[in-house]
Amino acid sequence: MRTAVVIGTGLIGTSAALVLASRGVTVHLVDRDSTRARTAAALGAGTDRAPEGPVDLALVAVPPAHVAATLAEAMRGGIARGYLDVASVKGGPRRELEALGLDLGAYLGTHPMAGKERSGPLAASADLFEGRPWVLTPTRDTDTEVLNLALELVALCRAVPVVMDADAHDRAVALVSHTPQLISSMVAARLADADETAVRLCGQGIRDVTRIAGSDPAMWVDILSANPGPVADVLAGIAADLDETVGALRSLQSADEDKRRAGAEGVEDILRRGNAGRVRVPGKHGTAPAAYEVVAVLISDRPGELARIFADAGRAGVNVEDVRIEHATGQQAGRVQLMVEPSAAPLLTEALRERGWSIRQ
Structure with missing residues (x-):
């Protein structure tokens, strides 16, 4: 890879551009907001000048709702040998491209599992992807050359490639990324109108739970709008757990000893299930979490x-x-x-x- 175009100079696009530029790749930066492209260029991510001819790689880093249209325009213009996107949803954009009748051999959907609460080029960093999973969703139609470009990009960013089916990816991120964002925001929303004396009692637990609630709402509306079904499915399961837990807590208020015992068992069940799920979260270097x-x-x-x-x-x-x-x-x-x-x-x-x-x- 010697030349690339990065379309979309937000956090992910600019971070990838910084890596490529630092490795000697000539990077051309494109954004509908020319100020963002100039900012990314000033950070050393490349140049905001248009390429003179086709490049090796076009990396599309725009919100999910705009991925298919942006890719279609780039592919019809023949601006690159291979086309990747980094949207957090994979199935929908691919189906949209298929519906437009485009040859998908030159396209590969990808998703780096990295980010921050802040967005925009000023939040970018060349080490954003180091050690992080980077999902690749090739199909039988994907050209080997395009897959190799994707693997080269992942290697340059020092990320870890993970190959998945596009729809399986969307169900997975609904569970491990999209739903946690909503739950964090819901908990934080309880604080908005809380009494000041209660807020002053906030400790590490509430800080941990609400950390990602500081994310950009407009960005997350775009993401959730592209993956509503799988997220709703996960939330429905959580809602059922909530109903059972509310019932168990109400039982703990009962004067009936049997009801109180059943309530305690219900609360203990959800806590133990939480323990079982927590230990499955990968620990240091992606290994099983250690007991420190x-x-x-x-x-x-x-x-x-x-x-x-x-x-x-x-x-x-x-x-x-x-x-x-x-x-x-x-x-x-x-x-x-x-x-x-x-x-x-x-x-x-x-x-x-x-x-x-x-x-x-």
Whole structure:
């Protein structure tokens, strides 16, 4: 791959363009908003000048509702040898292209499983895709050359290729991406009119659940409009669980001991099912999640404190597998939770205490 056109210079398109440009590919940036294309070019993602002839790859990074029309225009114009899109929905755009009578041998639908709460070229980064799954949905009609271009792109972005059927992909992302966005937004919506005293009690749990609720609503309307059926199916199952859980909680209020026992069993059932599902979420490096020990350390909100604690952990010969920060309400301090292998926890605890850190249980 020596030349490429990236159509759509938002977060994903600009991030991919940054990678390609850094690897010596001549990248031409196209966006209906010329300001975004110029911004991406200024970031080093390529040039906003049109190519003089056909390029090796056209990467379409526009909202799902516009993918088919954008691809059709590009394919009819013969601007590239191969055409990829990175929309989060795959089945619908492919069927639209088929309905338009286009030759799909030169097209391959893809979806990098990466993103941020922020959008636009200024949110882009060349390391956005590193270690992340990148779904490819080839068909029997896909040209080998186009598949190879897609694999080259994924390799340059240091992502992990995953081959799936397009409709299976759409059902999967409905479960692991689209529904969580809606659930997060629904929980966060409860806070909008909540009493200020209640909001001040927010801790790490509510921050974790509502983190993605800060995403762009217009972007998500586009995504959900392209995959409404599978998302509705998942939500219907969650709604059934909610109804059962509400009933179980009401039973816990009963004066009847048998009803209270049944209510407790109902609540325990959903919690245990949650445990069973949670352990299936891939952990570090895509492996099964490990059972780490948490070493909690009180830390002040001063420059260099995090660097110092990581350096002290390194001097102790302990690898920090994961980290979380819990901020103290109304104080310039917080608690850093260092996740380490269980066998390393006593060593790290002792080493940090010796270096003056305050360990919290």
